[in-house]
Amino acid sequence: MATQYRAFERFPSRQLNIGGMSLGGDSPVRIQSMTTTDTTNVKATARQCISCFRAGADMMRIGVPGKAAVKSLEKIKKEIREAGVHNPVVADIHFSHDLAMDAAGIADKIRINPGNFQGPGTRPEHLYSILKPLTEKCRDHGTVIRIGSNAGSLPEHIRKAHGKGAEALVEATIEYLNVFRALDFDGIVVSVKASSAAEMIRAGIAIAERMKHEGINYPLHTGVTEAGSGTAGRIKSALGIISLLDRGIGDTFRVSLTESPEKEVEFAKLILEGSSTNSTAQAICPEGDTIEIHSDETESGRLIADSVRQYVVLPGRFKKKKLLIKAPHAVSRNFCGEIASYLMQAAGISNEHTDIISCPACARAGADMEMVCREVKARLPDVPAARIAVMGCMVNGPGEMQLADYGIISTGKGSFRLFINGVKVAGSFSLDESIAALQQYIPTDKRNV
Ligand code: SF4
Structure with a gap:
């Protein structure tokens, strides 16, 4: 259909x-x-x-x-x-x-x-x-x-x-x-x-x-x-x-x-x-528990936007557990799989990846948040069902720590506060120390904790 x-x-x-x-x-x-x-x-x-x-x-x-x-x-x-x-x-x-x-x-x-x-x-x-x-x-x-x-x-x-x-x-x-x-x-x-x-x-x-x-x-x-x-x-x-x-x-x-x-x-x-387009979406909800999305988009951002758009308008999508994205001109089949798994996670259907909450940075940020976020992503394992918050200042930092399993807040001049399960760890840490501490705490699969 x-x-x-x-x-x-x-x-x-x-x-x-x-x-x-x-x-x-x-x-x-x-x-x-x-x-x-x-x-x-x-x-x-x-x-x-x-x-x-x-x-x-x-x-x-x-x-x-x-x-x-x-x-x-x-x-x-x-x-x-x-x-x-x-x-x-x-x-x-x-x-x-x-x-x-x-x-x-x-x-x-x-x-x-x-x-x-x-x-x-x-x-x-x-x-x-x-x-x-x-x-x-x-x-x-x-x-x-x-x-x-x-x-x-x-x-x-x-x-x-x-x-x-x-x-x-x-x-x-x-x-x-x-x-x-x-x-x-x-x-x-x-x-x-x-x-x-x-x-x-x-x-x-x-x-x-x-x-x-x-x-x-x-x-x-x-x-x-x-x-x-x-x-x-x-x-x-x-x-x-x-x-x-x-x-x-x-x-x-x-x-x-x-x-x-x-x-x-x-x-x-x-x-x-x-x-604003009137084009016909290609999403198909076959029998069973799989949704198929077909897209002719080639560029990665366009493919993401098109896939999400098709997913959003599909009736009964919350009852389906699997999503297949078929985009013959995409950069790779792996990329289609990546979009599908992150989309199912964002929709609350699956939890295959660490959910990274990271502030976009502004004039208040105490650190180069793009670099901090890159380091956190590269050096911490992609753990199913874990939520890590990476925040640049105290405006939304403490609140996000209460909603995440682990997190760091920049306090400026290369220092960070570290939080485990919403509780602040005493002291002040460098980025390296914060990431090393998180590596110790984060289990390999939080679904089994
Ligand atoms: S958390 Fe702080 S640094 Fe990050 S965007 Fe919000 S106000 Fe700016």
Whole structure:
């Protein structure tokens, strides 16, 4: 039985203007990426933004970890405009209300995180006291705010009441939305991200349904956070994003890879290209427990995106235990097998590989995360059912450690914190020491532990 791509119906989000670019409503789905440079290096950050915009990014997010970074933000935006590029620039803010206030006068959009942007207490009136001045500043400057909830950094009172999954992500976001609504501020985008594709899909559907139920329709930004790198990272990202796009959910998205942002943009374009086609998918669900996907794609990124797209729309796929990808022009049959096994793992059907959660790095990262991730992948065994988190800083680091079996967080200057089963190992370690310690702890097959 061959199946047809479903009609591409959108969640009816309201239209917003972000620095002259429309988002939501009938606007195209927008691609976002994030810089990995030190924001105080104005030239390097502006260059990376321009390169990503020219590669196809619609908007770029820039980490703003301190006062020096917020000063640089103004210069970066100026350099980008002087290069003739007018796409929106987004400031990524954690912890500091002062930085948010400063960035709101410069960036086209600011992202705040409910997990670390709380008031002096946990009652709504505490949130009013910090969000009211911010909405006034944003209103004056036409700046949009993204409520960016992340499973790795949920507010403590939400975690206690709702856990660490989709329900908690939705509740953290709704708590903020209610305050913004009471303040009559509607320049809002929402996102509910998790490092598991399945959790992120559940959260995306749940927030869209909740908004519909409450008669509100803010644009949604989606993406699998800290998806990793290479084939596994692309498959996880594609599965999460395409599953939501297929349901009409997602006005903007980010492919989050521990690689250069240009590579994120390149793969994001492949996801979008397929989502708007009317071509006939080749996936076949024969009798028995096997799905077959047939693809004529030759290039690896296209083959991944096409395979995930065909898988997502196939009815009854969760009842099938085996996936065969038949792509006669693929680089190799091994690559087809690799896509199939990582796709089944991302979908929660199998667990043949170590699940690597790795942050894509930003201005806050304490180490070269691409190198760290490469070393971890190369020197640790590929253990079925194990989950290893490799994080660049304390924003989402401690939260991800609670969701992983093993993990390391960079604390800067070549030092790492080490976690085994969510518990911190006393002391500070070099990367070599951290990997050597993990080699001792990790069993050969966690399914048998
Ligand atoms: S966890 Fe990684 S991507 Fe997230 S803020 Fe820290 S360094 Fe940046």
